[in-house]
Amino acid sequence: MRGLWLEEKRLSLREGLALPQPRAREALVRVILAGVCSTDLELTRGYYPYRGILGHEFVGEIVEAQGAPERVGERVVGEINAACGCCDFCSEGLPRHCRQRTVLGIVGRHGAFAEHLTLPLENLFSVPPRLDDEVAVFTEPLAAALEIGEQVSIDSTQRVLVVGAGRLGQLVARVLALSVCELSVVCRHERQRELLACTGARCISEKEVERAHYPVAVDTSGGEEGFALARRALRPRGTLVVKSTFRGAVRVDLAALVVDEISLVGSRCGPFAPALGLLADGKVDPRPLIEARYALVEGLTAMEHAKRQGALKVLLAP
């Protein structure tokens, strides 16, 4: 099959790759549509030494299901962490943090920028028929945006700041706008502001961010500058949700963190069922975030496109 292969920071389009073989209780999924995420771009920059087919956001169709033939033909999206089910973290309800986990297109499991992929059946969530592929493909990043609410209790009357209005920031803003009354989003591009108009969020520039003003800030920028901006914006006892893939280490003034009693909360993957629910109910419409759609054979061009400053969601269709 065809796939976008990453090896030692070099990405290449490969033909004739072996079809992945589903193991017991796994499914072979034909990829219908995949999405490019910042983590994919960071992986090509060496964020993590992954070797294999890239990609983890997808909607597809089950074509083979080991031990569950009734699921063949199902249109699905997939939780990207494949857990062992046996380790202490799995037993304690943290399968997304399983010690032996593979992660689709990130750790030890070929990803979604290919014609087919495999995942455990329990990872695959059925997509309601009324959901278009272009909407369903956003389930994984929307789930990640929902993870914030799983970790941090946000009062609807609290002021919340989102730093960054790119791919992930747009989804985070859409999710928070559903419950938060005073939502501000730091935007760099006019297009980002236009896209957020539907949310009712206040779009502001970096200079307009008030210091020590917000009880909750979410950094979706993935950069040291955005992190520092979110940190400065927090009032004492505030919470900074770090919702992005960072390159390397960042200098953090722990003395100031102590004096202001700030909490930093790292946030990664989130729950699929509520994400599918929000999409199915039309409460979040991600379609305006689609920037371009490429055939898989144009995958390298698509990745270059996704790297452009301010680029939103780039989709790949095998």
Added chain:
Amino acid sequence: MRGLWLEEKRLSLREGLALPQPRAREALVRVILAGVCSTDLELTRGYYPYRGILGHEFVGEIVEAQGAPERVGERVVGEINAACGCCDFCSEGLPRHCRQRTVLGIVGRHGAFAEHLTLPLENLFSVPPRLDDEVAVFTEPLAAALEIGEQVSIDSTQRVLVVGAGRLGQLVARVLALSVCELSVVCRHERQRELLACTGARCISEKEVERAHYPVAVDTSGGEEGFALARRALRPRGTLVVKSTFRGAVRVDLAALVVDEISLVGSRCGPFAPALGLLADGKVDPRPLIEARYALVEGLTAMEHAKRQGALKVLLAP
């Protein structure tokens, strides 16, 4: 009066200092006993550009009380943050984070390493008669240890790790041992282990700290090495309480923080009333932590003593 004066990182014993003048709703307090804390040592190293009399842990006697003469003669300990009562943080129940606050011996208010100090009357807590001065002087750092429980919900069945068994670590361990069943404390000195025997905590070396094992870790070391050890010890979704005065910035791997969904929680001053309660009920006995007692006139020697590796509580008596 006599006092230990800090100016441009130089500490000196001064005589003939002006007696501080209590303002409306403030008291003049005669210091009976004061304690040296790591923050005092960091201030002499330039952690914060403070100029004035050092010291913030004390027990004393009210000798003048503006607008409340009935409180003269009361033996008291004092909350070190003097709040304006008017700003947004004060209105929202965060007076310890008041925007205009002065902080005893740290920010804009002469401290406790002197014969007298002033604080707002509302900051002064009456000491029960049965509490010795040597016990009462620990109220402020014990309150800081209790702050952990105000910020982080710790289940008694959870494993908790405390990194560092010095002045603050000992108090943190004593407080946590009251409710946590599986408490481990990283010790460097045999004396630290002996002092913790009464708590039932497991004393371990740095090498014995299991990776990705603890849901909660508290760093009381104030050093980058201790912070890194506490971070490594945390399991996914774990919480690292940063309970110490750090010098400068620390490099934090935010990418890993995100992947493991770790929370960092800065923790500073805590509630006085429950701290006094624990001391009065004998649930925490800090007296074994007293390393030495000096007269204020020997203050410089006392500070040098407190700087020694592994030194515990050094007290100063005017």
